[in-house]
Amino acid sequence: MAESIRISGGRVYDPLNGLDGVVKDLCVEDGKIVQECRGPTEVIDATNLVILPGGVDIHTHIASPAVNTARGLRPEDHRLLCCPRKPGLRSGVGFTVPSTFTTGYLYAQLGYTTVMEAATPPIGTRHTHEELNDIPMVDKGCYLLMGNNEFILQYLKSGDLEKIKRYVAWLLHSLKGFGLKLVNPGGVEQWKYGKDVEGLDEKVNHFDVTPRQILQALTWVNEELGLPHSIHIHANRLGVPGNYQVTLETMRALEGKRVHMAHVQFHSYGGEDYVSFTSKAKEMADYINRHPNVTVDVGQVVFGDATTITADGPWQYRLHKLTKNKWYNQDVEVETGSGIVPYTYREKNYVNALQWAIGLETFLLIKDPWRVFLSTDHPNGGPFFYYPWIIKLLMDAEFRSQMVKRVHKRVLSHTILPQLSREYSLYEIAIITRAGPARALGLRNKGHLGPGADADIAIYAEAKDKEEMFERAAYVLKDGQIVVREGEVVQSVMGRTIFADVPGDDDLVTELRDQFEKYYTVEIGNFPVPLEDLPFHQAVPTGRPA
């Protein structure tokens, strides 16, 4: 394998460096993109090919105690996709919750090179890292769940924000987390009593703090610590008709601060029940358009099988009662919860079809592509390998209008999708799948093709059918190695685990020892994940920007 590669004659889309389909050569050396190629060089002839930075998935569920449970829960899911082993490649299975090696290979085939596991409970993060270690091909990181953490709720009750800050820092440092995740703040704690929260100002049992207080305190902490990514929020009342009010209120509570609202489609519902269910994507987009501090990922629904996996215990129970599908729940001591329910989105189901339309409305109504990112909240809205289908829907208004005619008839009178003729350009797709997420994550070496970037490159053959185009990359390079050719993985490589470089705090450990004894069931000495457990890693600097 040559140490340096020249990619010659391709059309480069590199939004972070302002390149919109410019034919230019790219030079790769020692795993990085460089200004000029020195030394003996392998040449990839990219004439008539399109070159993008490797994909960056800002919100997906591919490894965690809950993900692995979902995987084990659904043997029936795996019969839908079998991946035999090949020399140098491990066997595996799909479908909505693929096995780890298959997950890495499938992401690579699409041209993705960085993925973020969106939720891991602190006590289970050792597991998450080990599972991530078995996902090849991509760099990865994880967000730590904190929005229902009983130590944090206790400190919040006593008004000790400094303590919260120190504790969050210690969690990120010890567990090699990348970001701070809130899921149904306050609601998952209430679920320990079989309840939920309905609004931002409801008090949580025993701790007497509100979701609003949790949101504001942890957003403050996120910024104080200077974390590369903003706080990442799965708002209260996911999936519930009428929830758009709470979503808007959540964003208003954090006005002026950097905020990422996850899978916002699931939080954009009007109506009072699933019969009077309506779209509030316009209201959501209007707010987001006027508030540049907010980024979102859409959580687009894809028709077909899905597996819902969230920390949102009460929501998952609700879904179980609605569907009567099998239901897994695990409440996690001190920290959070989790729930899993298999689900299928149907074109002829009014609610599902409207959910699908709401996602697309969200993409098309938010004007700034730098603040709206492609996701399906995999596998909640559908498997990630259907991203190309979504790209086609965004780029091809004709295809979109055909789909609208196929789904449940009632949707037509409840969506403005037919009136939205906007078509995403390739440049904009490069933003919502690469440049935008990389920037929002604060990953300076990802999502672009300028000198100094990691040589994570996706090369596609231009095709009229954009789904076909993005399904199988012509070439994918990871750290300057060719890992995919003609849509097939040709070499398995290990990616890095990326985490936020937050300093340690030995004094805090002494202070925490007593609480650990009282309320946890593990020794504090066994809680941290040592760096040696992450054979390939990269620490991303933190601290207030200069």
Next chain:
Amino acid sequence: MAKSFILITGRTTKQGRTIHLGKEAKEYVDEVSSLEMNPADMEALQVKDGDRVRLRTDHGSSVVRCKKGTVPPGLLFIAYGQFVNALVGPDTQGTGMPNTKGFEVEVEKDDSG
């Protein structure tokens, strides 16, 4: 004369401890060959504490020593080990799990010395 009983097996503290001495160790063998019986059942079979009895199923037989216990009449208990394994058949009814607990055994006093 053989009588029919239901045999339950499981872990005991002693079995769990002596396993570390190796499965040939006297303490281990003694524990896993010790059959707990209801006193009334022992009387009916004309066996005393420490007497040998033969357990038999369609799959095999074991000779073990009986001891008075708190099991209800009709039930027997013996710790996990080779003596009970000899009695368990391979059929799992397609579940992967053999019929390890609660199967019928014939029990009779063993005078074979």
Next chain:
Amino acid sequence: MTVAKEMRVVKDVTCPFCGVTCDDLEVHVEDGKIRDVKNACVLGKDTFLHHLEGLATPRIDGKPASIEACIEAAADILARAKYPLIYGLDSTELHAHRKAIELADLIGANIDHTSSVCHAPSLQAVQTVGIPTCTVGEVKNRADLVIFWGANPAEAHPRHATRYSVTVKGMFTPQGRKDRTVIHVDVRRTPTSRMADTFLQIKPHSDYEIFSTLTALVNGHDLDIAEVGGVPLQEWRDLVEVMKGAKFGILYWGMGLTMTRGKYLNVVAVLRLCQELNRFTKFLGAPLRGHGNVVGMAQVLTWQTGFPFAVNMSRGYPRFNPGEFSVADLLGRGEVDAALIIAADAIGNFPAKAAQHLKSIPLIAVDPKESETTKAAQVVIPAAQAAVAAEGVAYRMDHIPLPLKKVVDSPYPSDREILERIIARVLAKRPDDGANRAAPLPRG
């Protein structure tokens, strides 16, 4: 290697013996030998104190051989086999699990572990209906009703009661035992019954009927029968009131459900009951996962292959079918033509017919200690005992992973290393599979 001569105290040691997976052991080591263990129960203490007893020795066909030669012989057997089995793995750790599965993938083996004859029916039941469950700390902090059903934790999980479920004090259970009602349901009295406020003695094989009855009562149906499972209906009605009236109930079950008539259907029935109770109160259930690191093997197997046990790789991709690929059936039907048994005493624990089959085929045993399996094996490779003489990761019964420390040295390699070396030797015999072995590491 130099054996340390001073007294060392190793803290926060994780015990590998049972699913309680205590991580607060304190092990005192002198001259490379474990002298004392604090905080452990008798089972854990013995695990560490007897670390030098009954050790296996490397041999081929009964004659002493080098580790290298044993590994070569093992690789030879496995490379040639048409329908091999890799089994055991409950007493080893995550990195060894990875290697075992990699080996299975490479040679197209069946791979199964001791859950198959233990809580696999529970796993199957969860695959059928799901489960409302929690980590043990939730029980410590909140449970005011604890039911043990068809299980004997007093003897199988000695510290469960004091660390998690009965006497322990937690956030909302400051009085410990006084804040809890404990109920034991089983076919016979055991030391667990003594821990309980109420003991209900039921007839063998009546669990499914009983759970169905309880679920009907929970849902407000009444039944025109005098007794179920040998217990009067009124006592079951009373139990339902206690369950509905709890703030946080937890039902732990054991082999009494998985090993008796009905098998996984018994567990489906108890899971449905727990799920129904959530309409009235917080009610959870959990299997008392037993031996060692059974949960860990299921975790790694699931993430690497998609399935938690009874996995077959002979078509080049993972397939799952209890009854077809589960170890008891593979051996009972005599289908396997070679076996690698690692970190478990298969022959000592299986029904006679299955054990017989193992003795009739080329057999490799990897174990720190002598066992029925090592006695019968053609190739015996002694391993450094995981959690004692080899580090790694193991999982607790509630799926929480914990680090394992290397407390003492061993002259033998770890399970992980042994498997790595076997893989290397198998690959050497199959050069076509060797592509990409030298995949470069990412830079920077």
